[in-house]
Amino acid sequence: MIISVSGVSRNYGDVEAVRDVSFTANRGELVAVRGRSGAGKTTLLNMVGGLDRPTSGQIVIDGHDVTAASERELLDLRRTTIGFVFQSFGLIPILSAAENVSVPLRLNKQPAAVREERISLLLELVGLGGHANQRPYELSGGQQQRVAVARALANDPPLLIADEPTGQLDSETGRSIMDLLRALVASRGMCVLVATHDPTLIDLADRVLTLRDGRLAEAPVPAL
Numbered sequence: 591m592i593i594s595v596s597g598v599s600r601n602y603g604d605v606e607a608v609r610d611v612s613f614t615a616n617r618g619e620l621v622a623v624r625g626r627s628g629a630g631k632t633t634l635l636n637m638v639g640g641l642d643r644p645t646s647g648q649i650v651i652d653g654h655d656v657t658a659a660s661e662r663e664l665l666d667l668r669r670t671t672i673g674f675v676f677q678s679f680g681l682i683p684i685l686s687a688a689e690n691v692s693v694p695l696r697l698n699k700q701p702a703a704v705r706e707e708r709i710s711l712l713l714e715l716v717g718l719g720g721h722a723n724q725r726p727y728e729l730s731g732g733q734q735q736r737v738a739v740a741r742a743l744a745n746d747p748p749l750l751i752a753d754e755p756t757g758q759l760d761s762e763t764g765r766s767i768m769d770l771l772r773a774l775v776a777s778r779g780m781c782v783l784v785a786t787h788d789p790t791l792i793d794l795a796d797r798v799l800t801l802r803d804g805r806l807a808e809a810p811v812p813a814l
């Protein structure tokens with residue numbers, strides 16, 4: 591089990607953003623988190639990714655209790671075990687696609703030869719083999735998000751967390767990003783946890799978690 595969330599709540603002052611949420615997820619699963627704006631999706635994903643801490647409850651990621659972890663341990667976990675993809679891509683504008691992908695490899699002190707090989711493999715994987723030297727502004731939104739996915743996979747994490755990864759893309763491009771995430775689950779046995787309120791993308795998920803006002807109501811698997 592890669593994600594175990596038990597009785598997790600997160601309050602911001604009087605606002606109960608996430609209330610008593612429990613779920614588990616395994617490698618080889620694409621789990622979608624849906625819900626209206628303000629339902630608590632980002633808050634939940636940030637806690638699972640160790641970017642924020644619950645007010646109460648426990649989260650265990652790949653055997654590590656992130657609720658009890660020190661900042662240092664969380665940093666290590668985010669570098670080795672969890673990849674992140676955000677709605678706004680978050681690429682560094684002055685760096686090429688290849689250089690953006692190299693950032694987490696440098697942080698993990700990978701030697702140059704390993705970095706080079708890994709970068710070309712990852713850019714091929716996301717369908718950007720011929721775009722290594724282009725900067726973000728020279729790429730389409732869908733291509734930028736593919737670079738962000740390649741960067742998130744740089745250190746081969748077993749868990750990918752994606753917060754509305756298609757939110758800034760047209761529906762066809764968004765679909766191709768979701769297809770890419772789906773393929774990663776199949777080919778690499780990753781777990782992908784993705785927040786979206788786009789109903790057309792939800793049918794690609796193995797499982798759908800629905801948040802309403804911070805509470806979870808597990809929806810049935812959609813018919814294919």
Ligand SMILES: Nc1ncnc2c1ncn2[C@@H]1O[C@H](COP(=O)(O)OP(=O)(O)OP(=O)(O)O)[C@@H](O)[C@H]1O
Binds near residue numbers: 625632633634787
């Ligand atoms: N840092 C914060 N301080 C105070 N309140 C917050 C903070 N972050 C989130 N909230 C509140 O928590 C609730 C859940 O927000 P969250 O961003 O998790 O929702 P969401 O489902 O991701 O929404 P969206 O789809 O719009 O991104 C909202 O009521 C929001 O206003």
